[in-house]
Structures are given as structure tokens and as C-alpha cells.
Amino acid sequence: MKYRSLREAVIADDYAAASELLKKALEGGEALIEFVNDFLYLGARIEYDGPTDKHPILALNALKNIIADNRHQPSEILLRFALETIIGSPLRTGDSVVLEQLEKEGPGSVVFVRDLEQAVLSGDMGKSEREAARIHLVADNSAGVLELITQLTLREPVVFAGFMYHLLRAYAFRRRQEEAWAYTKCALNELRKFPLSETNIRGNQTPAKMLPRILAIDDVALWVTFAAVWRLWELDCVRQSGFRQAISTWLSSINVEDRSVGDGESAVNLLMEYRRQAGNQFIIAAEKICNDKHNHNRQNRLVALEAMRFFTKKANPADMPLIAANIYRVV
Numbered sequence: 001m002k003y004r005s006l007r008e009a010v011i012a013d014d015y016a017a018a019s020e021l022l023k024k025a026l027e028g029g030e031a032l033i034e035f036v037n038d039f040l041y042l043g044a045r046i047e048y049d050g051p052t053d054k055h056p057i058l059a060l061n062a063l064k065n066i067i068a069d070n071r072h073q074p075s076e077i078l079l080r081f082a083l084e085t086i087i088g089s090p091l092r093t094g095d096s097v098v099l100e101q102l103e104k105e106g107p108g109s110v111v112f113v114r115d116l117e118q119a120v121l122s123g124d125m126g127k128s129e130r131e132a133a134r135i136h137l138v139a140d141n142s143a144g145v146l147e148l149i150t151q152l153t154l155r156e157p158v159v160f161a162g163f164m165y166h167l168l169r170a171y172a173f174r175r176r177q178e179e180a181w182a183y184t185k186c187a188l189n190e191l192r193k194f195p196l197s198e199t200n201i202r203g204n205q206t207p208a209k210m211l212p213r214i215l216a217i218d219d220v221a222l223w224v225t226f227a228a229v230w231r232l233w234e235l236d237c238v239r240q241s242g243f244r245q246a247i248s249t250w251l252s253s254i255n256v257e258d259r260s261v262g263d264g265e266s267a268v269n270l271l272m273e274y275r276r277q278a279g280n281q282f283i284i285a286a287e288k289i290c291n292d293k294h295n296h297n298r299q300n301r302l303v304a305l306e307a308m309r310f311f312t313k314k315a316n317p318a319d320m321p322l323i324a325a326n327i328y329r330v331v
Helices: 008-009 015-025 029-044 057-071 078-087 095-104 115-123 124-137 144-153 157-172 176-193 208-216 220-234 240-253 265-278 283-291 298-313 315-331
Strands: none
Touching: 008 029, 015 029, 015 078, 029 057, 029 078, 029 095, 029 157, 029 176, 057 078, 057 157, 057 298, 078 157, 078 283, 078 298, 095 124, 115 124, 115 144, 124 144, 124 176, 124 283, 144 240, 157 176, 157 220, 157 240, 176 208, 208 298, 208 315, 220 240, 220 298, 240 283, 265 315, 283 298, 283 315, 298 315
16 A cells, blocks of 8 residues: 555545545454544644634534444444545645744753643734644643643633533543644634633533523534533543632533423434444434535534534433434534
């Protein structure tokens, strides 16, 4: 084979070679894992200038999660959609320049996390990148900088929560130290678009109590944000308490009312069956979205569908009609 990995084929802009690697991934096993890891890594390297909450990494990580429902017979439609998302997209170059400069200078004998926090909150992105690089070079936890950035961006969860959750989990798929900086650079680039500010973080709300009210709102962006903050709430990491403080504050600011929604009994039964024994229900729905080539909103719909997949695992039986109704709207 001309190229050993998807990233090599994509960087060479060789769609034919990438398609051959996709065929190998359909066999499952390590070939599938490497293919998925490569499209996540390349997604984090896309030169992207659109809104943060629509970054391709959200759809790519959502696809990764849905594909995992059947690893023995992975969906060619979903893998090809991921490939088409990254093939031909411009990729960032020069990510490693700041790392190389600091390695020559030496990152310093003392590195302060607070210096990165202050640089981010002041909007000094040049200093933010240097401080992030310094921590990256000396940190034992390769995801440490990403987790810190996530905590800071949870001041603006509507903008950043979905993006940062999916970025974090995309990196965590294989968690390779040599790939971590590409994900950190991806996060830093998005921070340039929406400056943060110091805020007083207070709140007492938790995600589980609010699910029925969130599901009752016909707001795809809210579903995606809520699914992200709930999973960040449960994420086992050193910054969990900071995540929870910020998330609780945002949840306490949401003012919605309970609403009951009825939907087809068969759809509800399918969701209950999925929860008892994961099947292909969400793969089939995602394939339908991917095949809808007349709709330019496919990535956002995939991310919303994956959020409903998460809610299906967490919800009470009484919430299933709402989830079924929302899946119908998305698909």
C-alpha cells in the first residue's frame, strides 16, 4: 500500500489511497482504531475559521461514538462521511514552531498554571500559546492543558462546551503524547474568536434533574451543550470540581418549564431496547443523515443525534417519548 496511514494519504491529498485504507478499516480491529484515530487527529488540525460550536471535530467525535456501537461490522457510510469531512480540508502548518523555540530556550525551571489562566482571560493569545507550550513540555498529564482550557471556557458553555468536550474525547481516544499539541493548538485557535472574562462562579443545579426540561425545548444547540456539560460533569479528571462549579452556574441560569411530549410507541421501544442491549439504531439514523446530501446541515444533525444517544443511556423511561420526538426532528 502506498501510504501506511490515513493521515499520510490525506496530507498527500490522495483520495484513492485514503479509500483503500477505509476498506481496510471495515475489517475492524486495529485498522479501524487507527483509521478513527487518524481522522480525529486530522480534524483537530483543520484550518477552520467558522463558529466554534460548528467545528468539524464535534461531528467527527460524534461519528466515532456512533461507529463504536458496532465495531465488528463498522459502517462504511459513517467512515466515508468522516473521510469526506477531512479530505481536501486545509490543515494547519507550523504548529510545532513554538515548541521548538521553547525547547531551544528551555521551558524554565518553574511553570505556573496561573500564568496561562491569566493570559487566556486577558485575551493575550500569543502569551497563551507560549504558556500552554511551556506546560505541555513539562507536564506529566498530556491532557492537562486541554483540561485547564476546558475549565476556563466553561464560563461560556454555549460557545465552547460542545467543542471542548468533543475535542477532549477525540484526544482521549488514543491519548498519544506526540499528538496532544495539535489538539491544544486547535483549542487555542478557537479561543482567539471569543475572548473570555473573569466571572463569579456560583450555582447549585445538577444536570440529571434538568434533563426532561432540556429535552422539551426544540433547540439543537441547547441539546448539544447540555449533553457536553453533563459528560464533563462526570469526567474523572483533576479539574472535575472546577468543571462542576462552572456548569452548575450555567444550569442555574436556564429558565425552562416541564413539558410532556407523546411520540410513536415503536420509536420509544427501540430506544429502550438500545439501552438494554446496544444495537444499530443510532448507526442507521446517522447513515440516513449522512446520505441526505441535499442538506448542508449534516454535521450539526449528527452531533445532535449523538447527544440523543447519550441521553438515551441516562434518561428515565418517562423521558423516552421526548428523546424519540427529538430524534425524529433531527433525522
